[in-house]
Structures are given as structure tokens and as C-alpha cells.
Amino acid sequence: MNTAANRDRPPAVNAVTQHRLPPLPYSFDALEPSIDARTMKLHHDVHHADYVGKLNTALTELPELQEASALWLLCNLSQIPRESRVAVHHNAGGHVNHSLFWQTMTPDSNEEPQGPLRDALHRTFGSVEAFKADFEAAGSRHFGSGWVWLVAPPESTGPLEIMTTAGHDNPTMKGLVPLLLNDVWEHAYYLRYENRRADYLKAWWTVVDWNEASRRLDDRDRALPP
Numbered sequence: 001m002n003t004a005a006n007r008d009r010p011p012a013v014n015a016v017t018q019h020r021l022p023p024l025p026y027s028f029d030a031l032e033p034s035i036d037a038r039t040m041k042l043h044h045d046v047h048h049a050d051y052v053g054k055l056n057t058a059l060t061e062l063p064e065l066q067e068a069s070a071l072w073l074l075c076n077l078s079q080i081p082r083e084s085r086v087a088v089h090h091n092a093g094g095h096v097n098h099s100l101f102w103q104t105m106t107p108d109s110n111e112e113p114q115g116p117l118r119d120a121l122h123r124t125f126g127s128v129e130a131f132k133a134d135f136e137a138a139g140s141r142h143f144g145s146g147w148v149w150l151v152a153p154p155e156s157t158g159p160l161e162i163m164t165t166a167g168h169d170n171p172t173m174k175g176l177v178p179l180l181l182n183d184v185w186e187h188a189y190y191l192r193y194e195n196r197r198a199d200y201l202k203a204w205w206t207v208v209d210w211n212e213a214s215r216r217l218d219d220r221d222r223a224l225p226p
């Protein structure tokens with residue numbers, strides 16, 4: 001696949017060599033009651049910020065990689081020196097996934113997917129409700145920290161797929177295009193839902209930005225942050 005994530009040489013992000021924490025596109029309390037304001041603030045300002053900070057720290061030792069995008073780093077781990085590889089893997093993944101996650105949610109969620117996304121969900125899962133049930137089950141089943149995803153194959157009309165990844169791995173590492181993702185690390189839900197991950201997964205549908213998922217399906221080259 002010839003995408004930005006798989007070029008042989010790291011593409012320049014911009015003139016700035018430091019990765020930056022993107023602002024939340026809404027206020028901390030905008031996703032109440034599904035996700036509480038305290039969780040959103042800790043999740044964005046502490047957890048996501050920590051991944052960005054640790055990624056920048058890891059890259060201080062690697063001047064040749066300082067202009068690579070976080071997604072490129074995550075998808076080209078074999079090109080990271082061995083002694084830095086784990087730190088870059090975890091923190092580039094944390095930065096990429098959380099950046100995508102904030103954009104996947106909105107306080108103005110429309111209740112149901114429309115158009116080609118709706119058609120693709122029906123073709124693959126039978127109905128939107130069946131898709132939601134499968135997505136919740138996959139997220140509930142996933143052991144330990146990770147993410148649950150709805151992905152599309154690149155540049156084709158093949159079936160959609162639900163998958164989970166461990167840690168902060170991302171389906172783009174396998175050449176797939178993320179449409180939706182939910183964070184099943186305990187830090188994403190524990191304050192309000194405690195151990196009831198399934199309740200969090202069910203409540204999350206009320207804040208999903210289906211328009212964003214549709215845009216990612218319609219324009220698969222644009223599905224991830226640079």
C-alpha cells in the first residue's frame with residue numbers, strides 16, 4: 001500500500017520538531033453524561049499529554065526522526081533504533097490513537113449512521129444494532145488495556161471489520177483504515193463506570209460522531225491525523 005504511513009523515508013510533519021497535544025474539539029463536560037468531565041480532563045490533559053511528552057523525550061536521542069509524523073513512526077517501528085523502539089511504539093501509538101479518538105466523538109451526535117456507511121454496516125453486520133452489539137462484545141471481551149475498532153479495507157469496497165488492539169497499537173499498522181475507535185483502557189471509564197466496561201461501551205454510542213466515521217470511509221486517505 002502506497003500511503004503516507006508506509007513511505008521508506010519519514011515525511012516531514014512541519015517545521016516544528018516537537019509533537020504537540022491537540023486541543024480537545026469540545027469542552028471537558030461536553031460529553032456528559034456518557035463520559036464525565038473529570039475523566040475527560042485527566043484523559044486529555046494528563047494521559048494524552050504524557051504520551052506526547054514521552055514521545056518528544058524519546059526523540060531527543062533521534063534527531064533523524066524528529067520530523068517524522070507519529071503515525072509514520074508507529075508504522076515503521078523496524079526503523080527505530082532498538083533502545084528507543086519500545087518508548088516510541090507506546091507513546092507514538094498513544095498520541096495517534098487519542099488524537100483520532102477525540103475526533104471520533106461529538107456533543108452533537110446524530111443518532112444513526114447515514115448513507116454509504118450505513119449501507120456498509122448493513123452489508124457486513126446485518127443491521128446497525130447488530131454492529132453495535134458486536135462492537136460492544138469485542139470491547140468487553142478484550143483482556144487488559146487496548147482499543148476496539150471499526151475498520152475498512154483500504155481502497156476497496158470489501159466488508160468492514162471489528163477488531164481490538166493491545167496497548168496503543170493501531171490497525172493502520174496492518175494496512176487497515178480506522179473508522180471508529182473506543183478506548184478500553186481503564187483510565188477511559190473507571191471514575192464513572194468502575195469495573196463496568198460494558199456499561200461504558202453501551203453509553204458511548206450517544207457521543208459517536210457518525211459524520212466523522214462517514215468522512216473517513218468516503219475519503220480513506222484522510223482517515224488518520226498527519
Ligand code: MN
Binds near residue numbers: 043047098183185188
Ligand atoms: Mn486513553
